[in-house]
Amino acid sequence: EHVQSLYQTCMSTCLFGKNNILMQPPGFSFALEGYLTLVQIEDSLLLKWLPNILINRTREHEDDTSLLWLHILSLDITNDVAHAHCHQGAGHNESEIILIGYNGIAYPMLSFPQPSSLIHFLEAMENGLHPRGCLEPPLWFLRQPQKFRKRSDDATISSTIRNIAVH
Numbered sequence: 614e615h616v617q618s619l620y621q622t623c624m625s626t627c628l629f630g631k632n633n634i635l636m637q638p639p640g641f642s643f644a645l646e647g648y649l650t651l652v653q654i655e656d657s658l659l660l661k662w663l664p665n666i667l668i669n670r671t672r673e674h675e676d677d678t679s680l681l682w683l684h685i686l687s688l689d690i691t692n693d694v695a696h697a698h699c700h701q702g703a704g705h706n707e708s709e710i711i712l713i714g715y716n717g718i719a720y721p722m723l724s725f726p727q728p729s730s731l732i733h734f735l736e737a738m739e740n741g742l743h744p745r746g747c748l749e750p751p752l753w754f755l756r757q758p759q760k761f762r763k764r765s766d767d768a769t770i771s772s773t774i775r776n777i778a779v780h
Contacts, residue, residue: 638684
């Protein structure tokens with residue numbers, strides 16, 4: 614059921630899909646690779662992450678994977694996420710995003726293997742939020758040349774997800 618829900622159906626549109634996105638589940642001392650999708654279903658924008666081992670599991674690994682089912686990430690970005698904080702990873706080859714809920718609690722960090730993958734994810738998220746929501750500041754603003762905006766020394770971006778009432 615979870616694996617099938619990662620892909621596009623007749624009722625949904627897959628805006629983004631990427632394998633080998635790292636997430637460190639709570640209580641784990643290491644990060645797991647998984648498959649991340651961003652799916653639009655009517656007015657909802659859903660983020661789903663599933664560990665690769667659950668997608669590729671075999672009968673011999675069934676006992677080893679039972680705990681992993683508890684760490685599937687499934688969020689309704691339009692209703693559950695208020696803020697997205699992005700930064701370049703320690704190795705500068707990866708980029709990371711932390712989503713913050715309206716309750717102020719951070720969801721587990723997602724690490725993208727290439728910075729361009731995070732940019733594609735943010736573009737897909739911005740497109741999926743439109744016309745009922747947006748990122749503030751929008752991505753086009755963040756891409757402006759340095760002379761038009763202040764740039765911090767570290768590669769950090771923060772955006773608020775704003776819901777817009779559409780009548």
